[in-house]
Amino acid sequence: MVKETCMTIRVAVLGATGTVGQRFIQLLEDHPWFEIAALVGSERSAGRTYAEATRWVLDTPMPLAVRSMEILPDTADLDTPLVFSALPSKTAGAIEQRLARAGHIVCSNASDHRAEPDVPLLIPEVNPEHLELLAVQRANRGWSGAIVTNPNCTATGPTMALRPLHDAFAVRKLLLVSMQALSGAGYPGVPSYDAVDNVLPYIGNEEPKVETEPQKMLGQLQDGQVEPAAFTISAHCNRVPVLEGHLVCLSVAFERPTSLDEVVTTLRNFRSLPQELGLPSAPAEPIIVRDEPDRPQTRRDRDAGFGMSTTVGRVRPCPILDYKFVCLSHNTIRGAAGGSLLNAELMHAQGIF
Amino acid sequence: MVKETCMTIRVAVLGATGTVGQRFIQLLEDHPWFEIAALVGSERSAGRTYAEATRWVLDTPMPLAVRSMEILPDTADLDTPLVFSALPSKTAGAIEQRLARAGHIVCSNASDHRAEPDVPLLIPEVNPEHLELLAVQRANRGWSGAIVTNPNCTATGPTMALRPLHDAFAVRKLLLVSMQALSGAGYPGVPSYDAVDNVLPYIGNEEPKVETEPQKMLGQLQDGQVEPAAFTISAHCNRVPVLEGHLVCLSVAFERPTSLDEVVTTLRNFRSLPQELGLPSAPAEPIIVRDEPDRPQTRRDRDAGFGMSTTVGRVRPCPILDYKFVCLSHNTIRGAAGGSLLNAELMHAQGIF
Amino acid sequence: MVKETCMTIRVAVLGATGTVGQRFIQLLEDHPWFEIAALVGSERSAGRTYAEATRWVLDTPMPLAVRSMEILPDTADLDTPLVFSALPSKTAGAIEQRLARAGHIVCSNASDHRAEPDVPLLIPEVNPEHLELLAVQRANRGWSGAIVTNPNCTATGPTMALRPLHDAFAVRKLLLVSMQALSGAGYPGVPSYDAVDNVLPYIGNEEPKVETEPQKMLGQLQDGQVEPAAFTISAHCNRVPVLEGHLVCLSVAFERPTSLDEVVTTLRNFRSLPQELGLPSAPAEPIIVRDEPDRPQTRRDRDAGFGMSTTVGRVRPCPILDYKFVCLSHNTIRGAAGGSLLNAELMHAQGIF
Amino acid sequence: MVKETCMTIRVAVLGATGTVGQRFIQLLEDHPWFEIAALVGSERSAGRTYAEATRWVLDTPMPLAVRSMEILPDTADLDTPLVFSALPSKTAGAIEQRLARAGHIVCSNASDHRAEPDVPLLIPEVNPEHLELLAVQRANRGWSGAIVTNPNCTATGPTMALRPLHDAFAVRKLLLVSMQALSGAGYPGVPSYDAVDNVLPYIGNEEPKVETEPQKMLGQLQDGQVEPAAFTISAHCNRVPVLEGHLVCLSVAFERPTSLDEVVTTLRNFRSLPQELGLPSAPAEPIIVRDEPDRPQTRRDRDAGFGMSTTVGRVRPCPILDYKFVCLSHNTIRGAAGGSLLNAELMHAQGIF
Incomplete structure (x- = not known):
C-alpha cells in the first residue's frame, strides 16, 4: 500500500x-x-x-x-x-x-x-x-x-485486455469494430438529429489512432526507446446512440497456440502494479470477465469498477483469427x-x- | 420487361x-x-x-x-x-x-x-x-x-454485396460485425428498458446463421445440388438502439488480387436478373455505393430503393484481410x-x- | 378545383x-x-x-x-x-x-x-x-x-384544432403542455448528450409565442385590422427525445356549453378553403380524430396527410377546464x-x- | 436522531x-x-x-x-x-x-x-x-x-411539492401533464419498437390514480378517518423515451393569494419528520428548488438525494391558474x-x- x-x-x-x-x-x-x-x-x-x-x-x-x-x-x-x-x-x-x-x-x-x-x-x-x-x-x-x-478512449479497453494475452501468447493480428458513445465527441459534439435512431459509421481521425496506439503501449522499452509490439490492427469505428461507454468487438490471432480456457483464465487473473500499489483510482479488477452470453452491455457494465475496469465477455473461438470477444470501457472515465x-x-x- | x-x-x-x-x-x-x-x-x-x-x-x-x-x-x-x-x-x-x-x-x-x-x-x-x-x-x-x-436479415445485405465481388475475385475469408435494429427481434421483442442507451452484444442463434447462409447462396448449383462457396465467415452480432436497418462492418479477403478501384467499380456496376426483368419490387440499383466518408447511416439510408437496395460505403483497404467496408440493408423490408x-x-x- | x-x-x-x-x-x-x-x-x-x-x-x-x-x-x-x-x-x-x-x-x-x-x-x-x-x-x-x-411550429397544431371549436363554442381558456421534437431546434440544434434519455423542460422564447400567436390567427378581421380572439393561453414547452413531431396535451374551456360528442364531431367534420380549392399540399383531412386510446403517437402519426394533417386523440372531459385532448403536428412540415x-x-x- | x-x-x-x-x-x-x-x-x-x-x-x-x-x-x-x-x-x-x-x-x-x-x-x-x-x-x-x-409513482413528486403549498395557501385546482419513464411499466414493459423516437400519450389506468391519490394524502385525519383534501385534479399522462424519472408540468390554483417569492420560499424551506428523525433513506432536502431556466432535467436530476428528493424548477405565474412549475421524481426509487x-x-x- x-x-x-x-x-x-x-x-x-x-x-x-x-x-x-x-x-x-x-x-x-x-x-x-x-x-x-x-x-x-x-x-x-x-x-x-x-x-x-x-x-x-x-x-x-x-x-x-x-x-x-x-x-x-x-x-x-x-x-x-x-x-x-x-x-x-x-x-x-x-x-x-x-x-x-x-x-x-x-x-x-x-x-x-x-x-x-x-x-x-x-x-x-x-x-x-x-x-x-x-x-x-x-x-x-x-x-x-x-x-x-x-x-x-477507444484504444484503452482493448489494450488493457491485450496486455495479459500479449504477454502469454503474443498477439499477431487484431481486427476490431467499435460502437462508441456520443460523449466521445465532446460537447456539443454529435447533434441529436444525427444521433437518434441512427448509427454513424465513421469518426474522423479515429481509426489511425486505434490502429497504432496499442502497439506503442504494448511495446518493449529498450535503451530508452519503445519498440512497438509487432502486430497489425484493423479498426472500424462507429458512433452509436449511447451516452457513455465504448463497446468493441475484437478478433485476435496469436503467435503461440492456446486454448479458450487459457485465454479466459489469463484475462481473469490479470492484476498489475496499480492494484499492488493500491492507487486510489485503481479498480480491484482491471479486467472483469463476464460469463453470461449477453454481457458486457454498454449501459449496465460501463460503470464497473467506478468506470475504471474493462469488462470482457463472449470469449469464444474465431473461425478467421484465433479468438473473438467483446470488450467495454468507460470512455470519459478510464478512457479520458x-x-x-x-x-x-x-x-x-x-x-x- | x-x-x-x-x-x-x-x-x-x-x-x-x-x-x-x-x-x-x-x-x-x-x-x-x-x-x-x-x-x-x-x-x-x-x-x-x-x-x-x-x-x-x-x-x-x-x-x-x-x-x-x-x-x-x-x-x-x-x-x-x-x-x-x-x-x-x-x-x-x-x-x-x-x-x-x-x-x-x-x-x-x-x-x-x-x-x-x-x-x-x-x-x-x-x-x-x-x-x-x-x-x-x-x-x-x-x-x-x-x-x-x-x-x-443480417445475412442479406452482405450476401448481396459479396455476389459481384465473389464472381470477380473469389471470397476467401469474411469477418463481419453487425449493428442490428430492434425490429429484427419482432414485437414485443426487445424491452425498451434493455434498449435505450445500450448495446446488447448478443443475439440468440444469429451468428450461426450469418456464418453459413451466405455460402449456400453464393454456392454453385451442379447436378441438382448446391455446393456451398468455400470460404469461412466469422460473425459478431450486436443489437443497437435503432428501429430499422442492419448496419454491418465487413473485412474480406479474396483469392485473386484486386485493386480498390476494381472493388468499388464491381460493386457499383452490379445489376442482375430482377433489374433486367423489371420485377415490381426490384430496386433500380441493388447495390448503391456512397462516396461520402460517413455513409451509409442507418436512419438516412435504410429506405434506399424503397428498402430494397443494399447501401455500401467506406470501401478501403484492410490491414488484416484485403478490403473493408460498411453495408446497410433494411431488415424488415429486403431482409424479410x-x-x-x-x-x-x-x-x-x-x-x- | x-x-x-x-x-x-x-x-x-x-x-x-x-x-x-x-x-x-x-x-x-x-x-x-x-x-x-x-x-x-x-x-x-x-x-x-x-x-x-x-x-x-x-x-x-x-x-x-x-x-x-x-x-x-x-x-x-x-x-x-x-x-x-x-x-x-x-x-x-x-x-x-x-x-x-x-x-x-x-x-x-x-x-x-x-x-x-x-x-x-x-x-x-x-x-x-x-x-x-x-x-x-x-x-x-x-x-x-x-x-x-x-x-x-408548436402553435400550429393546436390552432388548427381550435379553429372549428372556437367557431362553434368560443374558446375561453387554454392550457397546453408540449412535448417537442429535436428537429425544432434546427441543426446542429440540441446536442445528443443533452437529448438521449432526457427531457429538457424549457425552450428559449417558445412559450411567449405559443401564448399569443393562436389568438391573432383566430382573431376577427375588421376594418383592415385583426382583433385577436379574447382568450388566455398558458403554455409549458418541453423538448423530448423524438426526431420530428410536436405532441401537445391541451385542456380547454369554452364560453358556450357543449357535449363531448359535439366536440368530437366538430373536430372530425372540419374542412376549409384549402380542401375546397384542392391546393396541392392541402391534406384531405386537416384534422384527423383517432378513437384508439393511445393515439396520436409521435412517430406513428406525424406523417399523416404527408405531414400536413393535425391528428387529435383522447378527447375527454377535463375536471378543471371543460375538455382535454392530445394533438400532434409535424413541426418541420406543417409547422414550417x-x-x-x-x-x-x-x-x-x-x-x- | x-x-x-x-x-x-x-x-x-x-x-x-x-x-x-x-x-x-x-x-x-x-x-x-x-x-x-x-x-x-x-x-x-x-x-x-x-x-x-x-x-x-x-x-x-x-x-x-x-x-x-x-x-x-x-x-x-x-x-x-x-x-x-x-x-x-x-x-x-x-x-x-x-x-x-x-x-x-x-x-x-x-x-x-x-x-x-x-x-x-x-x-x-x-x-x-x-x-x-x-x-x-x-x-x-x-x-x-x-x-x-x-x-x-406519478402522484408522488407532485404530492411532495404540494404539501407545503397546500399548508400555506390551500390548493384549489391542479392540472398536470406527466412525461413518464419507461421503467414505470415494469419489465419487459414497453416494447422498444413502441418507445424509440416516440411518445405514447396514454398509460392504462394511470390518470384516475393521479387524480385521486394526492387528495387522500393531503387530507385531514379526524376521528380515525381521512377527509380528502377538497381540490380537483386533471391529469394527462404520457410515456416518453427515458429510462427513469417522471417529469411533471403542473399548473395550480390556490384558495389564498400569494406571491411568486412566497411560493418558491415555501417549497425551498420544506423539511418534515423524516428529516428530523434522520431516517436512513430520508433525503436532506425533500424538495430541491432549481433556479436555472432549464432544470429539472430528467436524466440529470432524477438521482438527486439518491433518488429520494423531488426537484422543482421553473416556478412562474400561470395565466390560467395561479402558478406553474416543473417537478421531477425518481419513479422506481422514491416512487416505488x-x-x-x-x-x-x-x-x-x-x-x-
Whole structure:
C-alpha cells in the first residue's frame, strides 16, 4: 500500500470547462491526494467564475469547491506541481510544452504528444515501466517538468485486455469494430438529429489512432526507446446512440497456440502494479470477465469498477483469427479523465513528483 | 420487361398479425400482381377480424382492405396459389410443408427449411438459378407445391454485396460485425428498458446463421445440388438502439488480387436478373455505393430503393484481410417481407406459378 | 378545383442550406406549380454549389436539380415572383423587407414579422381571410410585394384544432403542455448528450409565442385590422427525445356549453378553403380524430396527410377546464416549410401572384 | 436522531424477481436497520435460487447476499416482522391481506389497498400522522399485522411539492401533464419498437390514480378517518423515451393569494419528520428548488438525494391558474421501492414494529 502523505498536492486543470475538464473536476472531488488549486480556460472564459463560464453537463452536481474559482487564462503561470490537460488536440501541444518546460508534470488527455518517442503513452496496468522515458524526455528537451499522455478512449479497453494475452501468447493480428458513445465527441459534439435512431459509421481521425496506439503501449522499452509490439490492427469505428461507454468487438490471432480456457483464465487473473500499489483510482479488477452470453452491455457494465475496469465477455473461438470477444470501457472515465488521473497517481506513488 | 398479366394472383399471408406479417400486408397494398385473399393467424386470432386481432405497429396506416377480413386458423385449407409465410421459426416448419404438399408455392421468411439441400435459399439478384432446386424438391418430396426461403436479415445485405465481388475475385475469408435494429427481434421483442442507451452484444442463434447462409447462396448449383462457396465467415452480432436497418462492418479477403478501384467499380456496376426483368419490387440499383466518408447511416439510408437496395460505403483497404467496408440493408423490408415478395415475383416471372 | 396554369412559377429559397431550407427543397421537388430557380445562402455559402455548401440531413436524398445550383448571397437581386424564407429569426427581418419592397411575395417561416398588425400570420385552413391584410400592408409600406408569415411550429397544431371549436363554442381558456421534437431546434440544434434519455423542460422564447400567436390567427378581421380572439393561453414547452413531431396535451374551456360528442364531431367534420380549392399540399383531412386510446403517437402519426394533417386523440372531459385532448403536428412540415408552401399555394390560387 | 438498534430486522420481499423487487433488493443492500431474510416469488420461480430465477436488469450488480437464496412460493409462511410487497396490482391484494392477518407489517407498492379508508397511503414527509389509521385498520379487521401503501409513482413528486403549498395557501385546482419513464411499466414493459423516437400519450389506468391519490394524502385525519383534501385534479399522462424519472408540468390554483417569492420560499424551506428523525433513506432536502431556466432535467436530476428528493424548477405565474412549475421524481426509487422503504423506516422509528 502507498503511504498516505500528510499534504495534498495542488493540481491545475487545463480545459476545465469542457466535458473532459468536467470529468477531471468530478473525479478530483474528495480525492485523497490531489486538490484542485487552479482552473484554466480559454480566453473567452478567463476572468469569470467557473460556475458562470461553464455549462455543466454531467449527471452529478458541480462540486461546490469550484463554483466560485476564477478561471485563469492559458497563458497564466501556475504554481501547481501537477497539471491535468483536457485541452483539445492541436490546442494542447504548445501549452503543454510550455508548462512542462516550466517544471510541471503534465498529464495530458490530448493526442498531440502521444506518438512522440520520448513521451510515455501510459496505462498504469499496461506499461508502467514506460515512465522511464521521462528521463529521456527531460534529457532531450531540457525540461524540469514532463508530459505523460493517456491513449485514445477507444484504444484503452482493448489494450488493457491485450496486455495479459500479449504477454502469454503474443498477439499477431487484431481486427476490431467499435460502437462508441456520443460523449466521445465532446460537447456539443454529435447533434441529436444525427444521433437518434441512427448509427454513424465513421469518426474522423479515429481509426489511425486505434490502429497504432496499442502497439506503442504494448511495446518493449529498450535503451530508452519503445519498440512497438509487432502486430497489425484493423479498426472500424462507429458512433452509436449511447451516452457513455465504448463497446468493441475484437478478433485476435496469436503467435503461440492456446486454448479458450487459457485465454479466459489469463484475462481473469490479470492484476498489475496499480492494484499492488493500491492507487486510489485503481479498480480491484482491471479486467472483469463476464460469463453470461449477453454481457458486457454498454449501459449496465460501463460503470464497473467506478468506470475504471474493462469488462470482457463472449470469449469464444474465431473461425478467421484465433479468438473473438467483446470488450467495454468507460470512455470519459478510464478512457479520458480517469485514465489521466491514474497516471498521475502512479507517478506520485513512484516519487516522480 | 415482364408481360403484365390481366389477372391478379390471390395470395395468403401466414402469421399475418405479427410484425413481418404486417410488413407483407403493407408491401402488398397496391401490388400490381398480387392481391391478399386470405390472412392466417394463430388459434387465438382465428375468427376475429384483422383489425380486432392485430396490434398494428407500423408507421403507415393499416390498409383498409384487410381491416375487416376474418383471420383463418393455420389449419385452414387455402385457395391461393401463393402463400407468404411470416411464421416464427419452429412453428413454420410443419405448416409450410402441409401447404407445399397441398400445391401452394410457399415463400417463407422462417429459418426452418433454409438449410435443407433441396430448398432454395434465395435472393433474386444473387442466385436466381437456385430455383432449379424446385424440381429436385418436388421429385424428392412428391409435392405439387414448393417451399422457397429467403435468408436471415443480417445475412442479406452482405450476401448481396459479396455476389459481384465473389464472381470477380473469389471470397476467401469474411469477418463481419453487425449493428442490428430492434425490429429484427419482432414485437414485443426487445424491452425498451434493455434498449435505450445500450448495446446488447448478443443475439440468440444469429451468428450461426450469418456464418453459413451466405455460402449456400453464393454456392454453385451442379447436378441438382448446391455446393456451398468455400470460404469461412466469422460473425459478431450486436443489437443497437435503432428501429430499422442492419448496419454491418465487413473485412474480406479474396483469392485473386484486386485493386480498390476494381472493388468499388464491381460493386457499383452490379445489376442482375430482377433489374433486367423489371420485377415490381426490384430496386433500380441493388447495390448503391456512397462516396461520402460517413455513409451509409442507418436512419438516412435504410429506405434506399424503397428498402430494397443494399447501401455500401467506406470501401478501403484492410490491414488484416484485403478490403473493408460498411453495408446497410433494411431488415424488415429486403431482409424479410420485401425479400420474400421479390422471390415470389421472380418465380411468377419465370412461370413457376 | 384550382385551374392548372400552364407555366410553373419560379421561386427562390432563402436560408436554403439550413434544415428548414432543406425541407422547402424537399417539398418543392416535383411540385406541380412551383419550381426552384434560386437558392440563397449566407455569405459563407455564396458562390459554392448547393451540394458543396450543404450538410444535407434529411432522410431522402438531396434532389438532383439543386445539387449544382450556385448559392446566391442574400444581397442578390432575385427574379422570382415568389420567395420562401427559411432564414433564422433576427436575420430574416431586413432581408425579407427588402425583397417585399422589391416586389416579391415573401412567404416567411421566421418570427420577425409575425406580430406586426399588417402582416398576416396565416394557416390557410384557419384564417385565409387574413390575406386581406396585404392591401393594408402594401398601403402602409408602399410595397409592391408583400410578407406573409406562418406561425411557430408548436402553435400550429393546436390552432388548427381550435379553429372549428372556437367557431362553434368560443374558446375561453387554454392550457397546453408540449412535448417537442429535436428537429425544432434546427441543426446542429440540441446536442445528443443533452437529448438521449432526457427531457429538457424549457425552450428559449417558445412559450411567449405559443401564448399569443393562436389568438391573432383566430382573431376577427375588421376594418383592415385583426382583433385577436379574447382568450388566455398558458403554455409549458418541453423538448423530448423524438426526431420530428410536436405532441401537445391541451385542456380547454369554452364560453358556450357543449357535449363531448359535439366536440368530437366538430373536430372530425372540419374542412376549409384549402380542401375546397384542392391546393396541392392541402391534406384531405386537416384534422384527423383517432378513437384508439393511445393515439396520436409521435412517430406513428406525424406523417399523416404527408405531414400536413393535425391528428387529435383522447378527447375527454377535463375536471378543471371543460375538455382535454392530445394533438400532434409535424413541426418541420406543417409547422414550417409545408405550412409556408400551403400559404403560397393559397395566395396563388387567389390570384395574389 | 433515531437510536440505532443493535439488531437488524429481518425482512421479506414479495415479487422479488420483478423490477420493483430488484430495486428493493438493491436499496436494502447495506441497509443499517433491515436485512433480507426471505425472497418470495411466483410459482414458476419458487424453489430456484434468486440468481437462477431472475433476469437482473438494474445497472448495479445483483448483491452477492441474495444470489443463492432460494425463492419461496407466495403461499409460504414467513418469519420476518416486515414484508415489502412489489407484487403487481390485483395479485397483491389477497397475499398482502393474508400476511397482515398473520402479524406482518406489509409495506406495499401495489395499488390494491391504496384507496381503502383504513389503509394509510403514505409519504413520510407528507402525511406521517396517517399512520394512526393502523389502529383503525387493526380494529376493523382483527389483524395483528398491518398494510401500509405508498402512492402511484406519478402522484408522488407532485404530492411532495404540494404539501407545503397546500399548508400555506390551500390548493384549489391542479392540472398536470406527466412525461413518464419507461421503467414505470415494469419489465419487459414497453416494447422498444413502441418507445424509440416516440411518445405514447396514454398509460392504462394511470390518470384516475393521479387524480385521486394526492387528495387522500393531503387530507385531514379526524376521528380515525381521512377527509380528502377538497381540490380537483386533471391529469394527462404520457410515456416518453427515458429510462427513469417522471417529469411533471403542473399548473395550480390556490384558495389564498400569494406571491411568486412566497411560493418558491415555501417549497425551498420544506423539511418534515423524516428529516428530523434522520431516517436512513430520508433525503436532506425533500424538495430541491432549481433556479436555472432549464432544470429539472430528467436524466440529470432524477438521482438527486439518491433518488429520494423531488426537484422543482421553473416556478412562474400561470395565466390560467395561479402558478406553474416543473417537478421531477425518481419513479422506481422514491416512487416505488424507496418510498416503501422510507415508510418502513418511519414505522420502525415510531415503534410500530
